Amino acid sequence: FFDEGLKMEELALNEIECPVCYENMTSPIILCIRGHNICGSCSNKLYNTCPICKGAFNSRNLALEEVATKIDTLRKNILQNQQSVSPFDILDRYKTKNTIAQEVGRIIANELKCKLCNKYSYQPIYFCTNGHSTCQKCEICTKCCEKKTDGRNYALERISKQLEYPCPYKEFGCSFILTMEQTAHETVCEFKPLRCPIRDYETTHCSWYGPCEEFKNHLAHSHVSCQLYEVPNFVLHLKYNSNAVIFALGNIFVISILIKTSSVFYKMNVVGSKRNVIKYRCVHVVVLDGDVVTTVVMSPSPDWCEFVGGIFLDLINYEVALVVSIAEA
Ligand SMILES: [Zn+2]
Ligand SMILES: [Zn+2]
Ligand SMILES: [Zn+2]
Ligand SMILES: [Zn+2]
Ligand SMILES: [Zn+2]
Ligand SMILES: [Zn+2]
Numbered sequence: 001f002f003d004e005g006l007k008m009e010e011l012a013l014n015e016i017e018c019p020v021c022y023e024n025m026t027s028p029i030i031l032c033i034r035g036h037n038i039c040g041s042c043s044n045k046l047y048n049t050c051p052i053c054k055g056a057f058n059s060r061n062l063a064l065e066e067v068a069t070k071i072d073t074l075r076k077n078i079l080q081n082q083q084s085v086s087p088f089d090i091l092d093r094y095k096t097k098n099t100i101a102q103e104v105g106r107i108i109a110n111e112l113k114c115k116l117c118n119k120y121s122y123q124p125i126y127f128c129t130n131g132h133s134t135c136q137k138c139e140i141c142t143k144c145c146e147k148k149t150d151g152r153n154y155a156l157e158r159i160s161k162q163l164e165y166p167c168p169y170k171e172f173g174c175s176f177i178l179t180m181e182q183t184a185h186e187t188v189c190e191f192k193p194l195r196c197p198i199r200d201y202e203t204t205h206c207s208w209y210g211p212c213e214e215f216k217n218h219l220a221h222s223h224v225s226c227q228l229y230e231v232p233n234f235v236l237h238l239k240y241n242s243n244a245v246i247f248a249l250g251n252i253f254v255i256s257i258l259i260k261t262s263s264v265f266y267k268m269n270v271v272g273s274k275r276n277v278i279k280y281r282c283v284h285v286v287v288l289d290g291d292v293v294t295t296v297v298m299s300p301s302p303d304w305c306e307f308v309g310g311i312f313l314d315l316i317n318y319e320v321a322l323v324v325s326i327a328e329a
Helices: 006-015 041-042 060-083 091-114 154-162 211-222 273-278
Strands: 029-032 038-039 056-059 124-128 148-152 164-166 176-178 227-228 231-239 240-249 252-258 261-270 280-288 289-296 304-314 320-329
Touching: 006 091, 006 154, 029 060, 038 041, 060 091, 060 154, 091 154, 091 164, 148 176, 148 320, 240 320, 252 320, 261 280
Parallel strands: 227 240
Antiparallel strands: 029 038, 029 056, 124 148, 164 176, 231 320, 240 252, 252 261, 261 304, 280 289, 280 320
């Protein structure tokens, strides 16, 4: 009847339970040299001796403290909200339990995600010298800038093995359940909201984001001067700093044009689903007064997400056009 994710929640709660007083640990959590965790007040009574292995206490487990504190806040919040609904409704309780399991998963996944490279480290999880979790690749703690040590956070490793958590874009309609082995889904999730790529050169970057389907609406309201194309082949006249958005071949492309004294820079991005990027091939032909100046072919490649081109041209005396054609490779 209950969700698989519940096992994970039990496991997490088990790991944050003090082995001496059986209370849920929050902060501080003291770590022995072999990786056992004991609550702060029990550790004070134990004269620097781990009750499990008799080893000495080494440092605080700041990573587990963070997870434990967030889980504690979550439970308090849910308990508070629960008072407003009927406590006898079994369905409500089922929903609440599922929410806790999923949220716990999200809390732990967040703890294991490197803020520098966005990769997940879950097996093994190393400490920094202060007791935070560190990334395996970056070697440096993103919380305190201290170095990675050889010490491992076994408690977090045990939890993360069972970790299942919903795709972060669940609220946008994704029902994918991730495990630590499948975190790559996040980058290709088709429900990932679109961040508005339009930059008006004098002002700051637009802060809008939302589902792909609402992007066209946003353009019409907030970027009136932006040129819209719904075909993959067209001619763009380069006169001013401008943006062109192309809705074609099931994706969204943006061309940004920046004009400086005697040169034109243009940039093309795929802003829709990046999963399909390698399917496209694009040809840009720069035409000066009707003559072809240069032809740029972008062949299928994962780097295609952003392409920057530039040409030096006398814009005062010539008409410059960019002939764009995007096709499926
Ligand atoms: Zn205790
Ligand atoms: Zn120990
Ligand atoms: Zn990293
Ligand atoms: Zn640190
Ligand atoms: Zn997803
Ligand atoms: Zn915008």
